[in-house]
Amino acid sequence: MKIAILGAGISGLSLARFLVEGGIDPTALHLFEAAPVIGGLCRSKTVDGFTYDVAGGHILFSKDEPAMQWMKDCAGGDDAFVKRDRNTKIRFGDRWVHYPFENGIGDLPKQANFDCIAGYVKAWHERTASGSEAPGDFGSWVHWRFGEGIAKHFMTPYNEKIWKRPLQQITSGWVAGRVPDAPVEDVLRAAVGIRTEGYTHQSIFYYPKAGGFQPITDGAGSTLMGRIRLSTPVTEVRKQGESFLVNGEEFDRVVSTLPLDKLPDVVADMPSDVTAAMRTLEYNGMICILVALDRAQHPNLSWIYLPHDDQGPANRVTYMSNYSPGNAPEGKTSLMAEVTWPMHTPFPGGSMEQDVLAGFKNAGLLEEREVLFTDRSTVSHAYVVFDHDYDRRRNAALGWLEAQGITPLGRFGRYEYDNSDQCVIKSRALAAKLLPELARG
Numbered sequence: 001m002k003i004a005i006l007g008a009g010i011s012g013l014s015l016a017r018f019l020v021e022g023g024i025d026p027t028a029l030h031l032f033e034a035a036p037v038i039g040g041l042c043r044s045k046t047v048d049g050f051t052y053d054v055a056g057g058h059i060l061f062s063k064d065e066p067a068m069q070w071m072k073d074c075a076g077g078d079d080a081f082v083k084r085d086r087n088t089k090i091r092f093g094d095r096w097v098h099y100p101f102e103n104g105i106g107d108l109p110k111q112a113n114f115d116c117i118a119g120y121v122k123a124w125h126e127r128t129a130s131g132s133e134a135p136g137d138f139g140s141w142v143h144w145r146f147g148e149g150i151a152k153h154f155m156t157p158y159n160e161k162i163w164k165r166p167l168q169q170i171t172s173g174w175v176a177g178r179v180p181d182a183p184v185e186d187v188l189r190a191a192v193g194i195r196t197e198g199y200t201h202q203s204i205f206y207y208p209k210a211g212g213f214q215p216i217t218d219g220a221g222s223t224l225m226g227r228i229r230l231s232t233p234v235t236e237v238r239k240q241g242e243s244f245l246v247n248g249e250e251f252d253r254v255v256s257t258l259p260l261d262k263l264p265d266v267v268a269d270m271p272s273d274v275t276a277a278m279r280t281l282e283y284n285g286m287i288c289i290l291v292a293l294d295r296a297q298h299p300n301l302s303w304i305y306l307p308h309d310d311q312g313p314a315n316r317v318t319y320m321s322n323y324s325p326g327n328a329p330e331g332k333t334s335l336m337a338e339v340t341w342p343m344h345t346p347f348p349g350g351s352m353e354q355d356v357l358a359g360f361k362n363a364g365l366l367e368e369r370e371v372l373f374t375d376r377s378t379v380s381h382a383y384v385v386f387d388h389d390y391d392r393r394r395n396a397a398l399g400w401l402e403a404q405g406i407t408p409l410g411r412f413g414r415y416e417y418d419n420s421d422q423c424v425i426k427s428r429a430l431a432a433k434l435l436p437e438l439a440r441g
């Protein structure tokens with residue numbers, strides 16, 4: 001039995017580990033990885049003693065305790081992690097607004113506070129009096145759910161920054177569980193200055209003490225290194241009878257974590273309607289800019305949101321050196337800007353760093369004299385975009401692959417908004433499904 005696993009991010013690595021833990025002979029596994037290193041979107045980078053995560057600031061949290069413990073154990077167990085209380089804010093002019101925004105409107109200037117609470121109550125009344133259904137597009141949903149004020153002061157500008165398109169072009173279907181949804185009483189309390197917590201899901205998180213988020217995937221791969229072919233892009237997958245040729249070599253099974261939209265370049269004999277469905281799946285890339293600072297201490301923040309244009313192109317800023325002191329040399333600190341980037345658009349030149357720094361300065365996050373250097377990483381695929389044809393295209397893509405016997409897995413392998421713990425959970429479920437089949441040969 002020979003199993004090809006395409007991609008050595010957390011999905012491919014954890015699947016391989018669960019198969020081995022379930023009794024599969026490791027020599028049956030062959031992981032193909034295009035990059036010279038494992039880890040995919042969970043990788044981190046260190047420059048002159050400053051470490052940052054290359055695909056946006058990553059934290060470890062999960063509702064699934066065994067999955068989270070498994071990830072911790074990969075990186076050396078509980079002692080290899082720091083435990084943090086999440087403290088996230090929205091920067092609004094020169095104010096810090098509690099997150100989620102609707103739980104923080106009491107922190108706003110009076111007029112904005114009034115706009116938000118008046119709009120919220122009106123929307124709540126209209127919604128409950130009419131019993132109206134949630135609108136299908138995200139732009140209308142924001143107004144329906146939060147009202148005019150919150151839409152104008154936060155939700156619309158912030159989400160346009162991150163999604164890089166009018167919000168009417170994306171669905172509201174992805175929202176459940178991702179956009180915090182506060183009870184009306186809590187929003188009223190917040191407006192008059194009574195603190196309410198809101199989104200408690202990630203109120204505590206973990207982060208590796210050293211090396212950024214990457215020790216989790218490094219650890220997951222450490223027992224598999226003889227099985228992983230680095231710098232080996234998969235260029236062709238071809239079905240041959242009941243087996244598959246991957247780059248010309250025969251395998252009994254193929255699991256792919258490669259982005260679905262790239263598979264038409266790789267998988268042979270794909271029908272044109274499936275090719276079209278896959279190629280037109282939408283996503284955003286990301287530019288991460290580390291800002292190394294000659295500053296001894298940050299305020300106690302985990303990450304912040306920058307909704308407004310005068311705050312520069314970044315939508316989110318991670319206080320990397322607050323995640324772990326191991327992320328910066330002693331006596332120094334760091335920030336990291338996340339700038340989403342539209343698919344099929346070449347990444348911009350060096351002026352992006354200047355724009356980010358100017359925005360940070362406007363937002364009062366730093367002084368120019370504190371900046372030691374910046375460093376940039378880019379990822380082509382960061383966020384799945386849930387446009388209105390997403391379900392149809394994705395179902396066509398997944399349905400055809402599964403009919404061929406190619407198993408799709410992973411954030412872009414299945415085009416799902418999954419965090420790394422969910423990748424591990426899905427790999428664990430797939431391993432449980434495959435193990436009896438593989439045991440039968």
Ligand SMILES: Cc1cc2nc3c(=O)[nH]c(=O)nc-3n(C[C@H](O)[C@H](O)[C@H](O)COP(=O)(O)OP(=O)(O)OC[C@H]3O[C@@H](n4cnc5c(N)ncnc54)[C@H](O)[C@@H]3O)c2cc1C
Pocket residue numbers: 006007008009010011012032033034035038039040041042055056057058059060061232233234235257258259286338381382383409410411412413418419420421423
């Ligand atoms: C901005 C941002 C913030 C996030 N924050 C968090 C967080 O706080 N916590 C959290 O748990 N998760 C977070 N995530 C999600 C997490 O990064 C992903 O869920 C996870 O890393 C996806 O792993 P994967 O293995 O499915 O995909 P990937 O990591 O993309 O792995 C796919 C692998 O396939 C390889 N590959 C691609 N093409 C080929 C080819 N042709 N041949 C061979 N190999 C190929 C790639 O190099 C890559 O290594 C975040 C993601 C983003 C973008």
